[in-house]
Amino acid sequence: MLKDLGQVGLWLSEQGLDATDLDEGRLKQHLSDLQEAGRRRVAGPRGMVPLLTFLREAGVVPAPQVTPSPAEVLLERYRCWMEVERGLSASTMLRYGNTARRFLAEQAMTDGKFVPEGLTGADLNAFLLRECARVSAGSAKGRVAELRSLLRFLHLHGVIAMKLGGAVPPVGGWRFAAVPPTMATEVQWLLDHTPREGTVGVRDYAILMLVARLGLRSIEVARLLLDDVDWRCGEIVVRGKGRREDRLPLPADVGEALVAYLSDPRPCLDARHMFLTCKAPHGPIRADLVGDVVERACRRAGLPKVGPHRLRHALAADMLRHGAGLTAIGQVLRHQDLATTALYAKVDFVALRAVAQPWPGTEAA
Incomplete structure (x- = not known):
């Protein structure tokens, strides 16, 4: 790319132009002149976009005057x-x-x-x-x-x-029409097959622990800051939907995963976000990276591909199996409406069989 930049500078000098005269049209003309001169390898217009973007961000080339429609x-x-x-x-x-x-x-x-x-x-x-x-x-x-x-x-x-x-017509689709998909023993299998060494492995394992043990959403993981973890009190602040903030207890295994991640040298020392990208440009992760982490973990464990929300469902189902009430589950998952939490009651088939009435004409099981 430095070589391409030097060639653009030489071409501008030959044409009697200044850097401020550079735009998409003149870059296209430059590439055309290189092809006519017999150059075998010439970058395409898309290959010159990073160069032109850098020059504009540096203030060398003025930004194009575009009239909005x-x-x-x-x-x-x-x-x-x-x-x-x-x-x-x-x-x-x-x-x-x-x-x-x-x-x-x-x-x-x-x-x-x-x-x-x-x-x-x-x-x-x-x-x-x-x-x-x-x-x-x-x-x-x-x-x-x-x-x-x-x-x-x-x-x-x-x-x-x-x-x-x-x-605008409503869309048919009833909340209690189907059983929500969930996972049982696969969650622990997923965690056991996640490597815990290397910068990427330690970070991904910490992300998986937050999603699997606390039911954090992808955007909540991405928003997490270093100051959100109260190590002395063993609590973590979660910034959820609607600019809502909740404090949750920090389980010991989740805290150990975070400590292991934070023990490695951080690529961006002044960043206050908990999770950072491991490759340049270094900065806070995006929410969709959490989905990529879960997908990679499923591939390593030999499980069908699922998203981070499936682990959230699995946490609710596991709490339900261990006797937790819907109110407690709703507090952990930070649901504003208890009807949302009621969706997870349908996965406890053992408890449902105890209250289910026999079908007419059949004997009770």
Whole structure:
């Protein structure tokens, strides 16, 4: 890449240009001139993107002057509304914004023009029918909530005259219709087959222990800070959904896994996040890395691939088998609604058989 940068500098000098004149078009012309000169190996336009990005971040090359489209202006207003008026988290705003962008691009364009004021209930149904054909019932319910949020914003800001939020049809899918998938002895098998040496192994094992023993969500693991662990009191602060903070007792085995991870030299000493990336650029991990850690652990243990939430279900099922009540399980999993915790009661088939009535016409077992 340094060699490519030097060639770009020589080409600019030959053309009588300055670094401030560099942009995507001139880089493409530079690559074309190299090919015409007989160079056998020439990078493509995508290969020059890191170079141009670095020069712009360093202030050597000015940023391109891009005029936002009407759709982008509206989406930015929607993002600000979600942040200021609704107080949504960054990940939720990203998800809502992606759905809004796709919906407006598909349904609010007429003959190449952006006309959101012409949206109708038929446009909502057409978009949802396409979405429901490719996603699960749970994801489709999310699309409904995301669309209603967008339509509420459009009506409040005078973009559309009608309250189209009521025209968004609900998605069929009942919470107690199926038994939630869970794991039993596989969780310990998963932990036993996770290596506990090396920077990556020690970090991944600590992440798995937090998910398996405390039921932390992926985003909660990523948000964890060094200051969130109270070693003297044996507690840990968890930053969950809706900017909620909870204090949980820190089990001894989880604390030992964290100590083993923190005992290794940290790649970024001034970072306050608990878990950092092991490869450059060093920084806090993202939430999706937790899913990658669980997937790698399943592959090593020879188990079917599952996500971090399956370990959360397994923790609830294990507590239920050992006699814990739904209130206690809800406190550990930090559920705001006890009905959410009630989903896990269906996995205790032994207790359910004790109260189940025999089917008419059959003898009681």
